[in-house]
Amino acid sequence: MLAPIEWKDRRIRRMSFLRLKAEPTVDQLLRPGGRGGNAPDVPSRGVRRHRLSSRARRREGPGRTAGLRRLRTMEELVARDRAPIGEVPMDAPWALTATAGEFSAAEREVLKERWESESRSDSRRVLLATCHRVELYGLGAIPTDHVPQLQSTSAVAHLLRVAAGIESAVTGEDEVLHQVRQGLADARADRLIDGSLIRLFETAIATGRRVRTGRRSEAPSLADRAVEWLSGRVPLGGEPVLVVGAGRMGALLARALNRRQAQVTIASRTRTRAERLARERKASAADLAEAVGLAPQMSAIAVALAGPWAAAAGLPPTADLSSPPAVAARERLRLGADFLAIDDLYDRSQSGPQAYVEAAQSVVELKTADYMRWLECRPRHRS
CATH class of the missing domain: 3.30.460.30 (Glutamyl-tRNA reductase, N-terminal domain)
Incomplete structure (x- = not known):
């Protein structure tokens, strides 16, 4: 036979399990009718049902407990957040x-x-x-x-x-x-x-x-949008294009250019990192110093760096997805309409798939x- 303390502990755990099992899930509460019913006093969306014991319900009466029984809705939560900061x-x-x-x-x-x-x-x-x-x-x-x-x-x-x-x-x-x-x-x-x-x-x-x-x-990326913009300035198929940066965005730019059949060269601060990505994308590799000399020979350039790039003057159409831009302000002004900054791609008026x-x-x-x-x-x- 179980000791009294052990029996009491098991009974408490059992009661807790049954109570949790009876609680509706958020998914159930967010369905019209809450628990699947159509009670008029239960909103269609909410978070948690507030409960009172039977003794408390008798003490308070039906009129005063109706508000406590209803679910807290998303609208109520948002309305609460519009209170002054101190509240x-x-x-x-x-x-x-x-x-x-x-x-x-x-x-x-x-x-x-x-x-x-x-x-x-x-x-x-x-x-x-x-x-x-x-x-x-x-x-x-x-x-x-x-x-x-x-x-x-x-x-x-x-x-x-x-x-x-x-x-x-x-x-x-x-x-x-x-x-x-x-x-x-x-x-x-x-x-x-x-x-x-x-x-x-x-x-x-x-x-x-x-x-x-x-x-x-797969959803399109900012790199896809930038390469699409470059293709509107110059033909990319078979043309030399320089990708400056071998991070995540640089890899996305190289992949998007591969799809356009461009001849890609990848440049990074360290040549080892550039070579690693170049092997994956079947591209050439260079460091940033070499990229400065290669830039004027390219048909287009895509940049994604965490810092400035001291590029020479005379750049071809350039898409700079660095934030802030890596290309110097003077060169950006010279390029004019042939320069794309990352903020130029921020257009919230274009809605996505509904x-x-x-x-x-x-x-x-x-x-x-x-x-x-x-x-x-x-x-x-x-x-």
Whole structure:
């Protein structure tokens, strides 16, 4: 026979299991009718049902418990976030956002350097830098920077939309998901990060993976758009084209140029790295010093560097996907219409595939509600 304490412990675990099993999932709650019913007092979307004991229901009466029984909806969560900053729930995430539509590449770089420096020893901040945006996510007091601010549910939903590719210049592109993952990895490599922020970024990464699952074809990238622009300036088939940079974006540019049958030369700060990518793309290799001499002989140039490139004058049509631009300002002015900067590709007026956007938005809403429910159940602490 079990000892009294052991029997009591087993009974508590059993009751907890049954209670958790009876709780509706977020997916069930987001369906019309909540649990599948059509009760008029239950909104069609929500997060969690608030329960009272039978004794409390008898004490309060039916009129006073009706409001407590209803589900908390996404609309209510967003409305709550529009409250003054001082009324934002403790430990709710916030975001400062600087995008290409409102801030130049140089301004974004200044913000990036400052936020990076301020966050280096702060466990409650994570910096996200992509091709067209620099964003700071955090907990507690919101900095007074003169940039757009998002709070709580709005901040969570925004990061999930970014990871899903809905906010990208090329809807559904894959590179932004890598950048979200890299933002979290860089922060965790420097310092301990608050669990709420880790959970937020992991939720965003999971959202980005989920919305891209089952796609019939690979989404286009900024590199594809840049090469398409170059092909409108000069014929690329069989022509020599220089790719300056052997990182992720440089690899995407080389692949896009391979598809156009261009004769590609890849240049990098270290010749070894250029040769490694050149072998994969059946291209020639050079270092940056050699690339300066090769540039005037090329039909087109594509640049993707983390820093300036001291190129000689007389460049052919050039697409510079560096942020900020690697090509000197004087050469950019000389090229005029034959120069493409990365911010020139930021056009939010072009909507992506409607089916993808709608499906992604549904996942974003579901995962946002899931995260907010987790956050509300988590023990709080003051910043």
